[in-house]
Amino acid sequence: DPKTAAQKQDEPEKPPIFIRIDTFTVNLKKINAEDHFLQVEMQFKVVDPKADAAVKLRMPEIRNALLLLLSNKTQEELLTVEGKQKLSSDIVTQSNQIIRAKEPAKDGVVGVYFTSFVIQ
Helix, strand or coil, X not given: CHHHHHHHHHCCCCCCEEEEEEEEEEECCCECCECCEEEEEXXXXXXXXXXXXXXXXXXXXXXXXXXXXXXXXXXHHHHCHHHHHHHHHXXXXXXXXXXXXXXXXXXCEEEEEEEEEEEC
16 A cells, blocks of 8 residues: 555654673683683663563573583684674574564564674
């Protein structure tokens, strides 16, 4: 319906809501018997206040999933831009599954922004 489409275009874009995730420090998956760890800080971006509330309500489950996801990565996977982008995408997907976002682009986590990313 063109009228509905025009109304949607007239709606102001909702300002983003950023949710700071506490710092993670994890051992990375071993390759060649070398120990490496990752310390990462990130923020989730949502546009729906309901998603903000859902993320905060289920934060322990999200942190658990992220801990398992991060500790299953290797240093080699995370050193490239592509590896970091894939990690970001995986975090969005897992987080939205936990908060049961029906339309992730609207009512879920729409982005993950790394504010610190250190591998040693």
